[in-house]
Amino acid sequence: MNTAEKMPERYGMKASAANELPVKEVVCQCGHRICDNEGVIRSRCVKIVEGGALCRCKRWVEVPVAGS
DSSP, X not given: OOHHHHHHHHTTOOHHHHHSSOOOOEEOTTSOEEEOTTXXXXXXXXXXXXXXXXXXXXXXXXXXXXXX
């Protein structure tokens, strides 16, 4: 079971509706891509409430988080 596909259903969203939201790519000042255009955040540390992700250069970068 892929939990990434099951998560939107758990929170009352349809999986297709979650995938249709437009997301812009987020790149840190150091050049590392934090969030791609599919909405995948490539960071181990994410602050859901604040909408930030920790880059590998140790900067907090604002990323789009669903529901915020």
